[in-house]
Amino acid sequence: MSSFYDPVIRHIAIEKLVTRTGSEGLERKYYRIRPARWYGGTVTADCVGCGLLCRFCWVSDAVMNRPHDVGKFYTPRKVAESLISLAKKCDLKLLRPSGGEPTIGKQHLLALLENLEGKGYHFILETNGILIAYDNDYAESLAKYNFIHVRVSLKGCSEEEFTLLTGAKPEGFLLQIKALKQLVDAKVSCHPSVMASFSSNMSLQSLIERIGQISPKLAEEIEIEELILYPHVIQRLRNYKLKYYTGYSPKKVPPEQI
Numbered sequence: 001m002s003s004f005y006d007p008v009i010r011h012i013a014i015e016k017l018v019t020r021t022g023s024e025g026l027e028r029k030y031y032r033i034r035p036a037r038w039y040g041g042t043v044t045a046d047c048v049g050c051g052l053l054c055r056f057c058w059v060s061d062a063v064m065n066r067p068h069d070v071g072k073f074y075t076p077r078k079v080a081e082s083l084i085s086l087a088k089k090c091d092l093k094l095l096r097p098s099g100g101e102p103t104i105g106k107q108h109l110l111a112l113l114e115n116l117e118g119k120g121y122h123f124i125l126e127t128n129g130i131l132i133a134y135d136n137d138y139a140e141s142l143a144k145y146n147f148i149h150v151r152v153s154l155k156g157c158s159e160e161e162f163t164l165l166t167g168a169k170p171e172g173f174l175l176q177i178k179a180l181k182q183l184v185d186a187k188v189s190c191h192p193s194v195m196a197s198f199s200s201n202m203s204l205q206s207l208i209e210r211i212g213q214i215s216p217k218l219a220e221e222i223e224i225e226e227l228i229l230y231p232h233v234i235q236r237l238r239n240y241k242l243k244y245y246t247g248y249s250p251k252k253v254p255p256e257q258i
């Protein structure tokens with residue numbers, strides 16, 4: 001029997017821990033709302049919970065392994081108000097969820113977008129794409145919001161690398177690719193990024209060709225992600241004996257990666 005976990009089943013299991021039904025709809029756990037330097041400045045709501053266990057993930061052990069103990073439940077309205085209030089204070093126009101997988105709790109995410117619509121902000125949805133591929137209506141639901149852009153973060157360049165980096169079944173990589181196709185088909189603004197610190201050039205090239213079969217434009221737009229070597233990330237990589245080709249110390253991330 002395979003010792004790898006099923007990424008869809010794990011997302012659904014985590015969803016039960018980090019969402020709950022409240023009087024204003026589905027609430028989701030978050031542990032922080034903060035300004036961040038990425039994309040030239042964003043206001044970021046760090047949600048709790050992800051269905052993958054990436055071995056290079058930057059979140060703390062507590063957030064990754066004990067989602068039931070971390071953060072507090074927010075209504076979609078409260079997250080929207082907190083994001084907008086901080087954006088006004090910091091004079092920023094870009095909002096994003098991070099910290100976990102924001103597509104967990106679909107009704108919460110859609111209600112959050114509903115609360116942000118028409119307020120003059122852009123919204124970056126960074127996702128691993130697993131639930132977008134699993135739920136055939138997800139991409140169509142996102143297509144209603146023209147102020148969003150989806151960044152599908154691929155975990156390596158192939159099925160083998162996906163399993164090496166996440167510990168999940170290799171079929172999960174196909175779901176990541178499928179998510180891109182569903183977003184393109186639904187005409188949602190999107191691009192792929194890839195954690196390429198563990199990949200050879202040959203592997204990267206073969207991914208680019210594979211993405212090109214969905215859309216040549218997507219292949220041109222692939223963003224290369226590289227490791228940020230926070231001390232706890234280095235420790236995790238050591239624990240898994242994972243060798244990487246490239247990575248940056250947190251204070252020396254090149255401007256093009258920010």
Ligand code: SF4
Pocket residue numbers: 050051052053054056057058059099100101128
């Ligand atoms: S998909 Fe993102 S949030 Fe989830 S474990 Fe991987 S890097 Fe962390």
